[in-house]
Amino acid sequence: MTVMGVTQILIYLAALVALAKPLGAYMARVYEGSPLWLEKAFGPIERLIYRLSGIDPRAEMAWRTYAAAMLLFNLAGMAVLYLLLRMQGRLPLNPQHMGAMRPDTAFNIAASFSTNTNWQNYSGEASLSYLTQMAGLTVHNFLSAATGMAILAALIRGLKRRLCATVGNFWFDLVRGTLYILLPLSLAFALFLVSQGVVQTFRPYARAALVEGGQPQTIALGPAASQIAIKQLGTNGGGFFNANSAHPFENPTPLSNFFEVLAILVISAALCHTLGEMVGDARQGWALLAAMMIVFVGLLAVCLWAEQAGNPRLAALGVDPRALEAEGGDPLWTQAGGNMEGKETRFGIANSVLWATATTAASNGSVNSMHDSYTPLGGLIPMLMMQLGEVIFGGVGSGLYGMLLFVIVTVFLAGLMVGRTPEYLGKKIGAYEMKMASLGILVPALLVLGGTALGVMNASALAGRANPGAHGLSEILYAFSSMANNNGSAFAGLDANRPFYNLLGGMAMLIGRYWVAIPTLAIAGSLARKRTVPQGPGTLPTHGPLFVCLLIAVVLIVGALTFLPALALGPIVEQLRMMGG
């Protein structure tokens, strides 16, 4: 760990916490329907969309109606994206003449982008037309994010309302989340990214005569900035180019990197404060943010240590892995050192590791370094982050509602210990809520381990591995951890564009998304109908350090109990072999 590296990480954490309060308070106003300054600009568009779609945004919905609207909207979007991918060869804005995607590939992409996963079994610059990137993927980057935030808004209303049969209006939440949060932030962010060198053009790929001669270089271009802004903000993560945010046209400078990695977590972190604002007790939000932050910083430190230590096998060959800062007083003897395989020079170790941890803590999944080439222990951290269920920040909306499922389990456990009925924010937690929360927590875990087990028994799945031995198992385990938890990053050596991964993975993404979302809405509906009980001497306060510790323990114990055996066979055994020489 270098001084400059740690300094950059501390600045990052400070910026994240500083933004949580103002952005969180603003988002609370968006979902409460309070007047907003931005309504001057976007109000007419908002009203026009409601009118053209025949929607009364103030019509309250019971949770089943809310869920039906959400599911239908997502299903329709998925179907349209599938058709777009199949027909892109015959549609305009296709200067490189990209052809149709295979049916199994197209199904996987459609499932991936409509579930906010953005797992990519294709290479953007080699297979997608500009129209598909814009009208297909960019749209889903917005809508899947807005969907996650809407479900969270419904759950918060469920916590807050008393004796009420409804949880809000899905269309109202969807449109306001898009128009007043995601779109304005994306507009500003995209323009900033272009100023740094991210491309935004409809021109065909450029051809450059190389300085040293030989074959000219074809340089892929496209309308990238508009998509990258929302792919970071909406915890989507699907790269415009194959190398994602490691590609210099997606992430050209240290400044673009700082703001892109900030964008990964900023909305998810701020939503904790939105919860606190909306339930009228800011401490509740800060407690959840504190729990997330503690797990994040702890795992980040492990990853940073592992990657900065580097690969002893390469050091033995004569590589210098030390971090040098003007060694011997010579300013030119400077390098980040560490494990630089699959990392970019401008980011070095600290910025690569910070990104890897943030992108898997959130269900973003964009990468600025190649996780497959991390040291075994360094690569274990992103994998574990996903396996914890994407609740350490997590996806926008989905991260916090996932964390609230863990909160329900935590108050239930605490209630068992002291023999009281569990409560959260004045609502009694009953058997129904516990059942739904357990479903939401256990189903993704089952998909990860079940999918991996099927993978290691399938010849085609095994043939997709790029690395031998324990690392090959890690590739398959990482793939299902990523898809079932809607993350989208990969140990990208795995050749996943095979019917096995496309079909099983596509199903895992759909089940992992909606089998958590629907129980969450069911809980919202059930809590909204309940009365609030006054706090008594037996009430466990859910804003203090004791609760934060309990919550962290529950998240880690569930994650560790479920995945430790699998991790032992993958990254842990590989780390031991690497250290052993």
Added chain:
Amino acid sequence: MWQELKTQLKPALAMLAWMTLLLGIGYPLLMTGLAQALFHRQANGSLMREGERIIGSELIGQPFVGDGYFWGRPSATSPTPYNAAASTGSNLGPTNPALTEAVEKRIAALRAAEAGAASPVPVDLATASASGLDPDITPAAALYQAPRVARARGLSEEAVRRLIQDHGKPRTLGLFGEPRVNVLELNLALDKLAAGK
């Protein structure tokens, strides 16, 4: 449940259509217009030209193999290194024998070119970048190659060293990112220096 699905079907389809128009067509078009007007060069790939001819992008690395040029990061793109139409890293795992072999070969090539003889090789010079298009190397990696480049160009090591110093980029605001040298810019400056010698 069926009743709910029926009542929400029409709004769902209409909403999808209008949102697609707004977010999939309107937003990217607006951004392209703004980007082209305000940041024309960056929006089109930060291309470098020599007269009318495009000679590369300042953000995208190029392959260099001659002794008289600084070499960039190893690139794992196929079929050729630095293929800017197919970005990728090697994705080789840390204990994969293929990684050890590749690094061994690179070190042998660097040492055979007598660049810095037997001293340890800066790690970025022996390992493949994430994008396969990394435009930069560390200052240490540039300095390591200075003796070879100076000899091949008939320049003094001191002159080459000054060139590296002039083209080195420090951390942004002294804080963000890592110090680095853009290989394409450095080599173009080297050509210029050698031509004016």
